[in-house]
Amino acid sequence: xxISWDMTPVRLSARLSPETRAMIxxxxxxxxxxxLGLGALVMVAPFLWMFTTSFRPVAEAFxxxxxxxxxxxxxxxxxxxxxxxxxxxxxxxxxxxxxxxxVTLGYVATTTIAGYAFARLRxxxxxxxxxxxxxxxxxxxxxxxxxxxxxxxxxxxxxxQWSIILPGLTGAFAPGMSGVFGIFLMRQxxxxxxxxxxxxxxxxxxxxxxxxxxxxxxxxxxxxAALSVIIFTxxxxxxxxxxxxxxSVDQMVLPVGIMSIxxxxxxxxxTSEVIAAVSLSILxxxxxxxxxxxxxxxxxxxxxxxG
Amino acid sequence: MTKTANNAAAxxxxxxxxxxxxxxxxxxxxxxxGFAVFVAxxxxxxxxxxxxxxxxxxxxxxxxxxNFEAMLDDRRLWKVLGNTAFFAVFAVAGNVGxxxxxxxxxxxxxxxTVQYAYRAAFFFPSLVGLIFVAVIxxxxxxxxxxVINYYLGLVGIExxxxxxxxxxxxxxxxxxxxxxxxxxxxxxxxAGLQSISKDYYDAARVDGSSSLRxxxxxxxxxxxxxxxxxxxxxxxxxxxxxxxxxxxxxxxPGDASRSLVMYIYEQGFKSFDMGYASAISLLLxxxxxxxxxxQFALSKRWAFYE
Numbered sequence: 367x368x369i370s371w372d373m374t375p376v377r378l379s380a381r382l383s384p385e386t387r388a389m390i391x392x393x394x395x396x397x398x399x400x401x402l403g404l405g406a407l408v409m410v411a412p413f414l415w416m417f418t419t420s421f422r423p424v425a426e427a428f429x430x431x432x433x434x435x436x437x438x439x440x441x442x443x444x445x446x447x448x449x450x451x452x453x454x455x456x457x458x459x460x461x462x463x464x465x466x467x468x469v470t471l472g473y474v475a476t477t478t479i480a481g482y483a484f485a486r487l488r489x490x491x492x493x494x495x496x497x498x499x500x501x502x503x504x505x506x507x508x509x510x511x512x513x514x515x516x517x518x519x520x521x522x523x524x525x526x527q528w529s530i531i532l533p534g535l536t537g538a539f540a541p542g543m544s545g546v547f548g549i550f551l552m553r554q555x556x557x558x559x560x561x562x563x564x565x566x567x568x569x570x571x572x573x574x575x576x577x578x579x580x581x582x583x584x585x586x587x588x589x590x591a592a593l594s595v596i597i598f599t600x601x602x603x604x605x606x607x608x609x610x611x612x613x614s615v616d617q618m619v620l621p622v623g624i625m626s627i628x629x630x631x632x633x634x635x636x637t638s639e640v641i642a643a644v645s646l647s648i649l650x651x652x653x654x655x656x657x658x659x660x661x662x663x664x665x666x667x668x669x670x671x672x673g
Numbered sequence: 674m675t676k677t678a679n680n681a682a683a684x685x686x687x688x689x690x691x692x693x694x695x696x697x698x699x700x701x702x703x704x705x706x707g708f709a710v711f712v713a714x715x716x717x718x719x720x721x722x723x724x725x726x727x728x729x730x731x732x733x734x735x736x737x738x739x740n741f742e743a744m745l746d747d748r749r750l751w752k753v754l755g756n757t758a759f760f761a762v763f764a765v766a767g768n769v770g771x772x773x774x775x776x777x778x779x780x781x782x783x784x785x786t787v788q789y790a791y792r793a794a795f796f797f798p799s800l801v802g803l804i805f806v807a808v809i810x811x812x813x814x815x816x817x818x819x820v821i822n823y824y825l826g827l828v829g830i831e832x833x834x835x836x837x838x839x840x841x842x843x844x845x846x847x848x849x850x851x852x853x854x855x856x857x858x859x860x861x862x863x864a865g866l867q868s869i870s871k872d873y874y875d876a877a878r879v880d881g882s883s884s885l886r887x888x889x890x891x892x893x894x895x896x897x898x899x900x901x902x903x904x905x906x907x908x909x910x911x912x913x914x915x916x917x918x919x920x921x922x923x924x925x926p927g928d929a930s931r932s933l934v935m936y937i938y939e940q941g942f943k944s945f946d947m948g949y950a951s952a953i954s955l956l957l958x959x960x961x962x963x964x965x966x967x968q969f970a971l972s973k974r975w976a977f978y979e
Binding site: 408409412430476482483487499510515516517535545578603604610663 | 685690692693694696697698700701703704705706707708710711712713714715716718719722775778779781783789790791792793794795796797798800801802803804805806808809810812813818820823852856860909912913915916919920934937938941942947950951954955957958961962965
């Protein structure tokens, strides 16, 4: 039998008393909350499992049933073993921090000033050049991998952080992010500023860089911060570019470093060191998220598609 | 040069415009140089390399279309492309479908704190590196010591070989991908929802429309530009799947879960066949361009703009 879902509920509810209808509505709300709660639990559970496992004594780290909260016998054994091992986890951490910070500063500076120029200044071929840059949105980094590697080798930058810093610094691209993304985002923002702001600066005879630095940049603060958080996180998380370009243990960043110490899974103690290393790697992102959660979510929700 | 062009050129660099022209060009110079050196140049070079045989050690030699002919006969390439398409279809459908449903369910009137808590929980995995979460999930997916099979066992389901069976390997990668990325789709869809006028919903309520009917007849059509955007971005992203497979299955068993980008990487940096890797890279670029072109064509036709 064919049931028409768009008719039945209306007819059915029309026949019921208001009290019954209110109860059904409450029940439905409760059901939605329960389903959402279950979903949220599924999202959080892997992280919870990771943190508690990293604090369990190594010998019982992987025993079942899984424990979801750290108990009285919490232990720092996994972390202690990780730090005492040959794995230079501190070095990986430092490399990741330096790399992500430098790429973020360079990328954000370059794309902000370019976005400003595309929004507010007049110069020849402006629109054609912007259109040309937009092409890079379509080019996956994987497509240019071979020439990029050969270029870096020719420049002598393979196995140097510069092989990843340089494209970021020039705003060409950051890991996982095309350069024009930042330019586009900042241009959109600068376009919304009223002309009068800049005319006042012109009357005062301020140079273009001064106008940019002392009027445009302070107003763009929240947008610059949001862009910085995105670029920092993506660089911190990236595995692909460091895999190709950074090979020696001295140069490795966390994602590649973790892959290098990972054993095929067994019950060996090495695996609980991996869990500890992953926990440490996720920590900075988690901290940023806990501090700036509402703000990050709001900026994503507002940025939207329509921009 | 024509007179008008002369005038325009003179205009750009006339005394009153010169400063602005110079500033503008200086401001975009780093980005433009970066684009030329690290994006456009390598792009052109990829095309050139795709016509060469080059192993990094001896000098490259021109081979014409041989690499592309080899692609036609390469069974592994087609297998890998099929895997990637399979992954893309289900991961994208899961991410966008679930993302939109979550956004709608969370867009109702509820306590702001609860709403933020839910959104935060769903969104957080999108911020964490794929390598990191994939390492966690690799433990969860284990047959004997894995948490997932433990709970399935409690309800009487036999242990599943999530990663080591050819039938399940790709599905495990899809599950991880949806878990990781659904929150991002949810947030973008939320942004889209908030731009829909409340009047439509008020009218629907007056008409006594059921919530399912309201969803299909009001929310989905009005959200279609956002949905289309999500479908495009997710599809392009899905064709680049790499990290999660490296960690979970390493492409196996056999080639059961190997992806296109893994294959490019292996051809280029393990077999040192840079020409062939470049040729396959162009295949990836072609797919990306086609998906984008479809997005443009469709957005004129069926996406509903207010």
